[in-house]
Amino acid sequence: MADVKVKLIAGIPEEELFAPGHSGCLGCGEAIALRHILKAAGPNTIIAQATGCPEVYTTLYPTTAWKVPWIHVAFENAAAVASGIREGLNQQGKKDINVIAIAGDGGTFDIGFQALSGMLERGHKVLFICLDNGAYENTGVQRSGATPKYSWTTTSPIGKVVHGKKEWPKPMPLIVAAHHISYVATASASNVHDLIKKVKKALSFDGPSYIQVLCPCIPGWKMEADKTVELADLAIKTKIYPMFEVESGLFKVQDIPNPLPVTAFFKGQGRFKYLTESETKEIQEHINKEFDTLKALEKTQIKF
DSSP states (O other), X not given: OOOOOOOEETXXXXXXXXXXXXXXXXXXXXXXXXXXXXXXXXXXEEEEEEXXXXXXXXXXXXXXXXXXXXXXXXXXXXXXXXXXXXXXXXXTTXXXXXXXXXXXXIIIIITTHHHHHHHHHHTOSOEEEXXXXXXXXXXXXXXXXXXXXXXXXXXXXXXXXXXXXXXXXXXXXXXXXXXXXXXXXXXXXXXXXXXXXXXXXXXXSSSOEEEEEEOOOHHHHTOOGGGHHHHHHHHHHTTSSOOEEEETTXXXXXXXXXXXXXXXXXXXXXXXXXXXXXXXXXXXXXXXXXXXXXXXXXXXXXXX
């Protein structure tokens, strides 16, 4: 592919490959993430996207917000379809085209995990991106494997018997890293420069890679539309959503020297409105322990 001169604004490509005018919620974290993912990947890219909010609000017939080849696939098979696209391109000698599979946390942690695991095990050169908003938001805010413990959803309501979700979220990036692929990372809609850097790095590896992006959801989190970036940033500053990379099995974790208490993240969200003092304390202890585990993995420099 010939070199293309790209105009940059504050280090970010100017070209918009994710067009404005879609019908996503005002302040949608996924829209912010997708816009900058495509800026990082560039026009030489094919997207396979599972069912979810962006699939709905970017492709209302007869319009589309995608300026790159894009295919809508089922909840469960984004990784499988992307694998097939990659191998088809390889057979044509088109190995320089980026193939990206995109799914929400439901289509990654739960319904899509079988296809994702197979893609990783087979070693296809595909970047899988999970847009993590912590629930099946598109279908009415049902709990997923990514839903935080004690969080309200329509299937983990706040009542006398059930007081939000009963389980901790799956450690999905660690599960993916256990497949011994070259690159795994977490990112956030609150830091698009970091997201762009990680997407570019992921696409540079000759094999599968995985990035999980925290994307606040306005209706699902019961939050104000102008708080998306602020809450995504607070998730990092409270250590609730650690930023880390696993490159060739080695951990590199973003340190948080003066972490805020988890309550700083909960305040702006109705889904955590009914947390008790004991539940908040349990969450804080769990978050501290999980972050310490990641830092210990980094310190040992033993390949994961």
